[in-house]
Amino acid sequence: MARTAGSSGEKTLAAIREAGLDLIHSHGYEAMSLRQLAARIGLQPGSLYNHIETKQDLLFDLIHNHMVTLLASLEEALAGIGDPLEALEAFIAFHLTYHIERKREVFIGSSELRSLEPKSRRKIVALRRTYEDRLCAILKQGAGRGLFKIEDVRVSAYAILAMLTGICTWYDAKGRIGRKKLIDIHTRLVLQGVMK
Amino acid sequence: MARTAGSSGEKTLAAIREAGLDLIHSHGYEAMSLRQLAARIGLQPGSLYNHIETKQDLLFDLIHNHMVTLLASLEEALAGIGDPLEALEAFIAFHLTYHIERKREVFIGSSELRSLEPKSRRKIVALRRTYEDRLCAILKQGAGRGLFKIEDVRVSAYAILAMLTGICTWYDAKGRIGRKKLIDIHTRLVLQGVMK
DNA sequence: TATAAAAACGATCATACGTTCGTATCCAGA
DNA sequence: TCTGGATACGAACGTATGATCGTTTTTATA
Numbered sequence: 292m293a294r295t296a297g298s299s300g301e302k303t304l305a306a307i308r309e310a311g312l313d314l315i316h317s318h319g320y321e322a323m324s325l326r327q328l329a330a331r332i333g334l335q336p337g338s339l340y341n342h343i344e345t346k347q348d349l350l351f352d353l354i355h356n357h358m359v360t361l362l363a364s365l366e367e368a369l370a371g372i373g374d375p376l377e378a379l380e381a382f383i384a385f386h387l388t389y390h391i392e393r394k395r396e397v398f399i400g401s402s403e404l405r406s407l408e409p410k411s412r413r414k415i416v417a418l419r420r421t422y423e424d425r426l427c428a429i430l431k432q433g434a435g436r437g438l439f440k441i442e443d444v445r446v447s448a449y450a451i452l453a454m455l456t457g458i459c460t461w462y463d464a465k466g467r468i469g470r471k472k473l474i475d476i477h478t479r480l481v482l483q484g485v486m487k
Numbered sequence: 488m489a490r491t492a493g494s495s496g497e498k499t500l501a502a503i504r505e506a507g508l509d510l511i512h513s514h515g516y517e518a519m520s521l522r523q524l525a526a527r528i529g530l531q532p533g534s535l536y537n538h539i540e541t542k543q544d545l546l547f548d549l550i551h552n553h554m555v556t557l558l559a560s561l562e563e564a565l566a567g568i569g570d571p572l573e574a575l576e577a578f579i580a581f582h583l584t585y586h587i588e589r590k591r592e593v594f595i596g597s598s599e600l601r602s603l604e605p606k607s608r609r610k611i612v613a614l615r616r617t618y619e620d621r622l623c624a625i626l627k628q629g630a631g632r633g634l635f636k637i638e639d640v641r642v643s644a645y646a647i648l649a650m651l652t653g654i655c656t657w658y659d660a661k662g663r664i665g666r667k668k669l670i671d672i673h674t675r676l677v678l679q680g681v682m683k
Numbered sequence: 684t685a686t687a688a689a690a691a692c693g694a695t696c697a698t699a700c701g702t703t704c705g706t707a708t709c710c711a712g713a
Numbered sequence: 714t715c716t717g718g719a720t721a722c723g724a725a726c727g728t729a730t731g732a733t734c735g736t737t738t739t740t741a742t743a
Binding site: 324325326336337339340345346 | 699701702703704
């Protein structure tokens with residue numbers, strides 16, 4: 292046998308990405324074997340190499356894709372907002388929504404950083420830093436205008452990010468808590484926490 | 488060759504635990520090989536099995552130990568405190584301190600849960616639930632006395648825990664921020680966030 | 684001092700892994 | 714219709730892994 296009827300590079304690569312996302316999320320990068328991945332999409336292990344360079348490369352591709360999308364979406368969500376308070380609210384709503392919708396990507400993007408080779412990791416960390424900086428800027432601006440009272444901008448930003456990101460580990464879209472309520476609760480916690 | 492002079496089961500097991508903690512923390516459970524672990528403490532791979540049942544068993548042992556210690560330490564830290572506000576402050580200070588001092592254990596205890604077989608994982612999750620419940624109780628009590636304003640106790644507890652636990656990923660004991668300042672910042676963020 | 688348990692060695696097992704390669708088939712463009 | 718690149722198969726490679734086992738030496742007990 293050889294090439295399957297109806298096979299297309301684009302579709303197969305998409306399937307590899309989707310399956311990789313799923314398997315890495317549930318088993319971890321190291322624990323996921325390419326045989327598992329190939330089987331999931333009905334392929335022989337060797338055939339994967341028509342679409343990916345290496346296993347390591349697939350991981351970087353997934354995480355990098357995620358980070359770039361995250362950053363672009365954030366800019367979109369904050370576009371045109373000048374007021375720091377409004378911006379902080381928008382940041383919170385965006386971050387929560389995105390992290391609910393892309394639980395797997397987000398989880399992998401933080402928990403599998405250590406599985407990246409150093410050079411790749413540095414690239415991702417730099418992108419993450421950009422994201423963090425965006426929140427820092429909002430906090431700083433708000434503090435500057437006397438809206439917020441913040442002892443240390445970066446520590447506060449990390450604390451807020453940790454809080455908001457935490458939902459990835461437990462939130463269940465079909466669960467007791469609706470999305471709006473979730474955003475409300477967190478918005479109140481954060482806003483009241485940083486207010487003067 | 489055979490048994491080494493001066494070898495003792497207790498010391499070797501302690502060395503295995505310590506090295507395991509370190510290697511799992513920096514490379515992950517799946518990525519850590521028993522050969523690596525054995526080499527770290529100057530042992531042949533096979534000799535490990537005089538002290539552990541399996542690799543999986545070692546992981547459970549480490550996490551379980553951590554959880555039990557965590558719970559006991561928390562009770563100690565909260566002993567004799569009746570006032571919810573005071574209790575919340577004590578909880579925050581304890582949680583941060585413990586998580587700074589045992590970064591590795593805490594990290595493994597959450598990031599490697601998925602590497603545990605289901606039965607073991609359930610045991611750990613139950614212990615974690617007990618810990619969470621302790622914070623829930625404080626929040627509930629505070630809300631009941633009209634000190635706190637909390638829309639959903641469990642969601643708020645998760646949010647607070649996520650925030651406080653986040654420091655494990657970035658805090659550097661030798662860094663810019665001292666322990667006291669760190670506790671102050673977080674205490675203010677949380678307290679002001681939940682206050683009426 | 685005699686003896687059994689404890690602890691280590693070193694060789695080895697079966698298995699699983701990521702990856703490569705030659706070959707066969709399909710599809711798109713000339 | 715012909716041709717060449719794209720895509721997949723299936724076998725295989727070398728390596729690493731977790732674990733087992735027989736043996737040897739040390740330590741503790743009586």
